Amino acid sequence: MRVGVIISGKGSNLEALLQEAAKPSYPAEISLVIADRPCDGIGIAARYGVPNVEIVPHKDYETPGLFEEELTRLLEEHKIELVVFAGFMRIVHTNFVKHWRNRLINVHPSLLPSFKGLHTHERAIDYGVKYHGCTVHYVNEHLDDGPIVGQSTVRVLDDDTIETLAAKVLEKEHKLLPACVKKIASGKVRIVGHRVI
Numbered sequence: 388m389r390v391g392v393i394i395s396g397k398g399s400n401l402e403a404l405l406q407e408a409a410k411p412s413y414p415a416e417i418s419l420v421i422a423d424r425p426c427d428g429i430g431i432a433a434r435y436g437v438p439n440v441e442i443v444p445h446k447d448y449e450t451p452g453l454f455e456e457e458l459t460r461l462l463e464e465h466k467i468e469l470v471v472f473a474g475f476m477r478i479v480h481t482n483f484v485k486h487w488r489n490r491l492i493n494v495h496p497s498l499l500p501s502f503k504g505l506h507t508h509e510r511a512i513d514y515g516v517k518y519h520g521c522t523v524h525y526v527n528e529h530l531d532d533g534p535i536v537g538q539s540t541v542r543v544l545d546d547d548t549i550e551t552l553a554a555k556v557l558e559k560e561h562k563l564l565p566a567c568v569k570k571i572a573s574g575k576v577r578i579v580g581h582r583v584i
């Protein structure tokens with residue numbers, strides 16, 4: 388399966404995916420990486436020899452719609468079958484979501500449906516939850532809301548800080564994301580309503 392990964396930052400999830408995808412038995416290849424700004428993840432993509440790496444600066448587009456059209460154009464040009472948002476820090480709109488429905492996943496640093504949006508680790512600590520974690524889900528029209536492909540948990544300890552909790556969750560993301568992409572690319576996943584079977 389040809390996978391396109393869209394990033395905005397450090398790219399550690401991208402790197403985890405590239406490490407797994409390098410194994411001969413992995414059923415997906417990372418054919419394209421797009422960043423919406425210059426960022427560290429671009430260097431990672433180049434280091435792993437991703438064949439197509441593009442920067443599409445969102446600031447260069449008059450509207451989010453035009454920016455998203457350019458993303459779709461590139462993804463189509465490279466015959467991408469599954470789009471992965473891996474630390475992509477923008478919200479996408481109806482046309483993009485409709486076009487890529489059931490072919491677009493995101494990794495989010497909380498156990499959805501708790502703590503949608505930003506600052507998830509801080510909010511988890513403030514709320515006092517005892518378990519936190521990460522979720523890989525299909526993207527729908529609502530923020531951090533689509534059918535859940537997989538989740539992974541961590542304990543929240545009394546002395547956890549935002550930083551220690553973020554590090555524990557990120558480590559889980561690095562295992563969860565490649566595992567979920569593998570399941571999808573192996574054809575083992577089916578969406579039934581809001582559930583992923």
Ligand code: GRF
Pocket residue numbers: 394395396397398399400401473474475494495496557560
């Ligand atoms: C991850 O925690 C991701 O879930 C969140 O931002 C962080 C980015 O990590 N949206 P990276 O860019 O993959 O290192």
